[in-house]
Amino acid sequence: MFDLLGLSAQHESVYRAMLQRPDLNIAGLSAHLGVEPGEVHAALDVLADLALIRLDPEGDHARPVRPQAGLTALLTKVEAEVAVRQKHVEATKAAIAAIAAAHDDYHQGAEGRVLEGIDSVRDRLAELAHTARAECLSFNTGGAQSPDTLEAEAPLDQQALQRGVQIRNVYQDSFRNDPGTLAHARWLAGLGGQSRTTPTLPMRLVIVDRGIALVPIDPTNPRRGALELHSHGIVAGLIALFEQVWQTATPFDGQVTADAQGLTRQERELLRLLAAGHTDESAARKLAISLRSVQRMMTSLTERLGAASRFQAGVQAASHGWV
CATH class of the missing domain: 3.30.870.10 (Endonuclease Chain A)
Structure with a gap:
């Protein structure tokens, strides 16, 4: 939770334990947390560097600083650093915009x-x-x-x-x-x-x-x-x-359904493209489907029209108002 302040999860657990049990020494904290004494020592060094505890120079005890003072001071320091960094970000953004504007003015016309x-x-x-x-x-x-x-x-x-x-x-x-x-x-x-x-x-x-x-x-x-x-x-x-x-x-979350004449929009568009003179190949490109899909769709339409040929299918499609 406090990684932004420079505290790992283990550092935080040691600090919380010290706040709850200020009577424990290093050995006691080690037993209480179920970690090695060396890990407690390392955590105490970090907590001391961050001014969250005060070490007893003559013993193996340390006194935690109240969180309202210690953690708030750390957060204030981080906020100041973030503010400075944000100013740098804004200055860099402005510089990029200036370079981009100069580049655009040079390479483009008004239109x-x-x-x-x-x-x-x-x-x-x-x-x-x-x-x-x-x-x-x-x-x-x-x-x-x-x-x-x-x-x-x-x-x-x-x-x-x-x-x-x-x-x-x-x-x-x-x-x-x-x-x-x-x-x-x-x-x-x-x-x-x-x-x-x-x-x-x-x-x-x-x-x-x-x-x-x-x-x-x-x-x-x-x-x-x-x-x-x-x-x-x-x-x-x-x-x-x-x-x-x-x-x-x-x-996209809706279904592509057939209209009152039983045609999907893709089928109707295929008929329109073919009536306009497109080949199967160009119709496939327009519809972004394979040539085989176009041919399979056209076979289905011909059968539904009861036509004996594609020419007859075109005539009947027109008479039915399909195109």
């Missing part, structure tokens, strides 16, 4: 800047996680996130949530099949974060404090980097897009 490569994007996201004050919104596209990515994000998310930052993430429905992403979403929910899913997303997106947005340079290749946007009009439009998707997305 934003280019973050070249995936490492630059990750570094910038870490910075934003530390500086976010109110809100962080994101679209997470593609396949399931790697365990390393989730592990790296967890402490940043936790620190932000503990500061009162609201976090809302939208994933694709395919993420529901990934145990790691599900576990991360549940962990995040336990801290106050929110996650939802939808069949497809237009692109990767991060919006911080409604003033900064990150979008990919090339939506088909996120490793190329991102555009960091500051323009109020552009960011406002991206916020509106996020809110529209968020309203129709399903919470």
Whole structure:
């Protein structure tokens, strides 16, 4: 309990025993606590250094200092040290902010800047996680996130949530099949974060404090980097897009159910993609699922429509109002 004051559990037990039984000498304390006399000697040396006891120079007794005086004096000293350290922390934080501001002024224009490569994007996201004050919104596209990515994000998310930052993430429905992403979403929910899913997303997106947005340079290749946007009009439009998707997305703790026509959102989106001219391969990429999953889903839809071919299934899907 008092490790902050420099006391171990054993030091504390010796001090408490001396307060309760001031009549005991070293041998008595050793027997009372069930420890070796040498351990009592070592504890007394520490307690004397911390001015919690006064040793008898002519005997083997020591007198404990009242806790209201001894422990309070130690705590006052620690509080003073913490205050000095906090001043140093604030000064260091101000210096970092000044360097960061000078760097940003040099490397970016008024409307934003280019973050070249995936490492630059990750570094910038870490910075934003530390500086976010109110809100962080994101679209997470593609396949399931790697365990390393989730592990790296967890402490940043936790620190932000503990500061009162609201976090809302939208994933694709395919993420529901990934145990790691599900576990991360549940962990995040336990801290106050929110996650939802939808069949497809237009692109990767991060919006911080409604003033900064990150979008990919090339939506088909996120490793190329991102555009960091500051323009109020552009960011406002991206916020509106996020809110529209968020309203129709399903919470992670909810079930993805079929609609009145027996279609899941993913099935309906697959039909829409194929009707728009996408191949099975490109539809799979859009839905972030495997080609085999697309083909299996399409086979099921064809059978439910009673169609003899995929062309006939498309015609009947249109006539049923499925697309």
